[in-house]
Amino acid sequence: MTRTRPGDHVILSWIPNCGHCHYCAIGRPELCDSVPRGKATMLDGTTRLSKDGRPIHHAFWVACFAERVVVPEAGVIPIAPDIPLDRAAVVGCAVMTGVGAVTITARVEPGSSVAVLGCGGVGLNCVQGAVLAGAARIIAIDIQPQKLEFARAFGATDLVNGAEEDAVAAIRRLTDGIGVDYAFEALGNPRTIRQGYEALRKGGTLTVAGMAPDGVDLSVNALSLAAQEKVIRGSRFGSARSTVDIPRMLDLYQRGRLRLDEFVTRHYRLDEINDAYDALQRGEVGRGVIVFE
Ligand SMILES: [Zn+2]
Structure with missing residues (x-):
């Protein structure tokens, strides 16, 4: 049996899952053991x-x-034919990772205060995930002004330029000295992961969605973990079950509740791919999409 037919519109998932390993069986397909990681x-x-x-x-x-x-069939997700393919293309990575970190991994409650460290593709989608979850305060932190302006357009209520002021001090100032209920780290950098931890209120939860380079250690004050009941957790691909949660994202888009049009800011031909990466590094784009005529 196959999930798709010739002519179907599909999203490709970088987390194909086998459907029968321990993690697939317990409903955590994003952790599937059967995919040859790194190969x-x-x-x-x-x-x-x-x-x-x-x-x-x-x-x-x-x-x-x-x-x-x-590609493996397990990594092919059929979608509705009326969804623009250049919009659908970005859901399979940054959108699901960011929105999922907030709504599936952390399960942010309405009225919460949220800080997002790093406003690239994943961080911007943490911001819009926080909007979807009904967060009252959404503090976006980055060192590039353009990325902060993107974050504002996606629903951030407060912007902090980490190059101009200390991110932890700024988050505390914006939360009456208490700290945030939830912090999200979207860079995979031990320094910003630690900042996210330190910016939490007592009992707050830091969710790390950024993938750090292999072999990098994290250091936090050990006493505070127990004494302040802080929580650190990881989020891989937003803890999403691709075949269920990717179609949910597209449904939200079609109902006008998920911003994809604003996120896809440029189109490139395949031979312009290096220009696309340069623009991404300069922080000029939410996401650029390579299209074929
Ligand atoms: Zn599996």
């Missing part, structure tokens, strides 16, 4: 493409900087 092969450990006898790897199981790809 960039199909699920059976092989590659299906080659050039001059050398294998071409399927980067992140989507291999999408190409006109045609071979």
